[in-house]
Amino acid sequence: MNSVKFIPVDLLFDEEGTIAADVVSPSSVLLLPAGLHLQSLRKTHPGALNLLRNHGITKIPVKKAVFFTIEEFRNVLRRVQPPVSLLNPLAAQVAAHQMEVVYSHIRNRAVREKGIRTLITLGNTLCRQVKKTPQITLSLGEDAERKQTPFLHGINVSLLAGHIAGRIFPLWPGFTESVTVAGLLHDIGKSFLLPFSDGQGRKTSVPDRQAIHTHSLLGEALLRDAGVTAQDVLSAVRSHHESWDGSGYPDGLVGEAIPVGARIVAVANFFENLVSTCDSRGKKRSDQAVSSLLATANGRFDKFIVRALLASVGLFPPGAVVELSDGRRGVVLESKERDLVRPRVLLVTGEESEKDAIPAVIDLKTTANVFIRQVYDDYGKMTVPPLRREGRSSVLFRKYHAPSSMG
Structure with a gap:
């Protein structure tokens, strides 16, 4: 102790x-x-x-407590056997750069159309990455300077939405891909409303709340204009701010009338915003986000989809730094779907985690008389370093070609 x-x-x-x-x-x-x-x-x-x-x-x-950094956690994580699956950081970097290009040049139709097609292909790439990443919150990205950006927000929502869809509909890979793409593009309508550069150094003014409420309709229109015809993508972008009780926008849909993809993106968007929100003590922890999601789920979200997310992240989500009842500390790696309070933990302090030894991972479900006593912080969010562009900020990544269905 x-x-x-x-x-x-x-x-x-x-x-x-x-x-x-x-x-x-x-x-x-x-x-x-x-x-x-x-x-x-x-x-x-x-x-x-x-x-x-x-x-x-x-x-x-x-x-007394051992303070460890994200870098130290990453070094320990690399030695875990078998390896822990994480998102390829390059995929997040490329997607973030591509989104920045599209958002910053949204009024340039040629760049916009080509960029949207590229983002759709990148969304499919993220979907394939999600399938390899069961510890989903360990792969959520944040800026190297810990700044929240709409680009990384879109990537994180895409990862969470694809993860939820894959769990609920494992036999519908096409639907999972559509939801992942919709998560990436769900806020593209804001690029016309928020102060992004128009390519000539000018900025638009910050809109009022009523104008912001049009962004989902505007996003759907932009995608249609770019030739997007996938109904699951279009409906999820249009309706991701609808509420289960009918109090949402833009159409005031109620319950089952809300497209399933939109319900999934709504939950992913809300959870990611909670995790990324700063309070007086820094960013909100994942376990606090879980509590907030539970508290606000009634009437706002599809409870089945909320349960699917909570079954993935558990009450102690991956990346949460925890203290065990025997005094050891570790980082949560993965929660068991039917046992949300006893996850797998990577030990960072204690006899089982000597510096030169292979780090120990214990399963609290099979470890008698050991439980989580308290949660300290999150160290799971992947830091995404800036991608060098060498002055060519409007360059689209040409190796990503438009899907054949997009023309």
């Missing part, structure tokens, strides 16, 4: 570990949240010591 000790405020930055309990002021204002790593505190809030002193705080409860 990790012991908790009280550290004088003046010595706090000399220690390693995490805040063991919420630190509040005499007037009940939260100053430091429990679970915050001191290493992170030093970097992000160098004035924290003065803040504590000003509120009369003299000692802080600290629990």
Whole structure:
């Protein structure tokens, strides 16, 4: 077990570990949240010591903990036997670049039409990658500088939507491909509304909420104009903001009247937004996103599709850093569909994870008397480095040809 000790405020930055309990002021204002790593505190809030002193705080409860970075986690992950399947980072880089080209030159019809066709082929490529990646949230991408972009958002929604569709309809590969493509293109209508460059350095103004509500219709129109005829793609893009109770837009569809593909993209879009949302302590953890999805699912989403996603990510999604009941720490690799609270965990601390040894992966379902005591953070999201374009920002990747059905 990790012991908790009280550290004088003046010595706090000399220690390693995490805040063991919420630190509040005499007037009940939260100053430091429990679970915050001191290493992170030093970097992000160098004035924290003065803040504590000003509120009369003299000692802080600290629990010893091993702090590890994403890079360290990746190094451990590479030594796991058998290997853990992850998305090919190049696929995400190419897709992100292609989406940026299309969004930034959306008013150039020639670039737009060619770009949409290329994105459809890339969507099919992502679909094939999804089939190889059961630990789906370990493959969600984020910018190298941790900035959320509409391009990576589209890729993440595409991965999640394709994953859900593949689980629900394993015998319908064509439908899964269509849903994956729709996830990639679901927000393309926003490219006419949000401030992206038009290729000549000009920016459009930020629209109001009513205008944003037209983006799904605009997206469908753009795809039709580019020659897209796949009804599953078009309906999912048009209807991904419809709600199960009829309160959505643009058509106010209710329940089963909402196309299945649109229902899947809606759940994937909502979950990805939750994971990527920043709060006062940084990005929301996947387990918090699961809780939020459960809390808001009633009336808004198809419960069957929500259950399909939750069965994939579990209550402790892949990438979540957890502490076990015996004091060891690890990263969740995969959840069991019928046992959401006992996933497989890659050990990062403890005797079984010596630096030079093959990392141990334990299955909590078959490990007696060991359970997850608390969740710390997410380390699963794949960092996507910027793709060098050497000044040719409007270049389309010519090796991706349009599908024959697209003309």
